Amino acid sequence: MSNTPVIAAVDGSEHSLRALEWARKEAVRHDCGLLVAHVLPDHAQLYAGRRASLHDASEPQEIPDPVRDWVRSLLGADGPGLPEGVAYEALEGSVPEALRVIGSRARMLVMGSRGRGGFASLLLGSSSRAVASTAACPVVVVPHAERGAADTDADADADADAEQSAGRVVVGLHAAETPEDVLTFAFTEAAVRGTTVQVVSAYAIPPSPTLVIDSPFAVIPPEGLADEGDGVPAEREMLRSQTERLAPLRERFPDVPVEQAAVPGDPAGRLVIASRAAALVVVGRHHPRRTAMSLAIGSVAHAVLHHAHGPVAVVPTLKDDV
The missing domain is CATH 3.40.50.620 (HUPs)
Structure with missing residues (x-):
């Protein structure tokens, strides 16, 4: 198996689900690992910063990330882990920059044409456009169902x-x-x-x-x-x-x-x-x-x-x- 993974960028939206399905099949074709990446929303990043600055032992050690549980259920994981060959990583920072950095070690980065919060009329979200414009690896944009x-x-x-x-x-x-x-x-x-x-x-x-x-x-x-x-x-x-x-x-x-x-x-x-x-x-x-x-x-x-x-x-x- 190749050490260079296919990366699927997800945010829990229907658009990123299509990207995840496409990326999983692509990883099988290339006999390589699948890394599922989620850029944490602002409120989760603020929570992580507060926890780190206060060093409060009473705070949970793990940042709440419902998208991780969503990914586990979609991939049919047994127990708390993920299926063999699949990894998950929660990222901090802006979406384009976080994905640009993690994409530097990818065979390709797969994402949906638009994510949560995007205007329904837009065919291509700003994050998808920014990542496709700057990433060091090939970026595959999977369109939403209505476009196809x-x-x-x-x-x-x-x-x-x-x-x-x-x-x-x-x-x-x-x-x-x-x-x-x-x-x-x-x-x-x-x-x-x-x-x-x-x-x-x-x-x-x-x-x-x-x-x-x-x-x-x-x-x-x-x-x-x-x-x-x-x-x-x-x-x-x-x-x-x-x-x-x-x-x-x-x-x-x-x-x-x-x-x-x-x-x-x-x-x-x-x-x-x-x-x-x-x-x-x-x-x-x-x-x-x-x-x-x-x-x-x-x-x-x-x-x-x-x-x-x-x-x-x-x-x-x-x-x-x-």
Whole structure:
């Protein structure tokens, strides 16, 4: 078993429950431990500070933490402990900073799209956005149930577990700019799931009355990239750039099937469309021209986090680590 855990950030909300379930399955896939982290609310942190400053022996030694009991019951723990391979840690400080610090030792950090106290109209909470913008490890944001079902008919709803195991991993690629860390993460996730990587690149074209932006895009295998064909020049050049950029990944992950898609339109919009049938969408965090200390998340990652219909992994590059 790997010593680098998957961390699930929880607060007792329904949104964090979905994140916990996703993280637990991810830990099994990677044969690693699961660390469940809860940032204590302000009143609990004040209590802990009072107890420490007064050194009052009559005060309970353990800080009340109902979320810990909630986690134990959800994971089916017997007795006071947690199941084997699962640990729990109560954190102090602000939510973004506490999770950023603990994420420095994680394989990935998984959290819900919004937690307790968030406005119902918000698709992405401020804490989720801040952690995805600053953590040194990949951050997976699992959307709330309403988002996943927003644009699908009831008859088309699929079982969530089947979708997670069978759906492809989608990664956005700008052949000249996407860091290697992003592609490696996507291929690794596809490998542990036994599924396909779909690589999506978007190109701008002049507006046309016949272009339907929301139409399904074509997926072309590498062997289909012959010198002749009906594809527009921008599409064919992008597919060739993809093929060249993906060659080292194909060698490293020979058992992972790859689909390539070069599509017209906005990159974020195309990734959101692809997210409807994906187990996971992978995006890079920062625009490559930003400095390593920049806290602003890239525009594509920001848009996908707000609108995707399934889990989104935001992957930093090594130069972003602080």
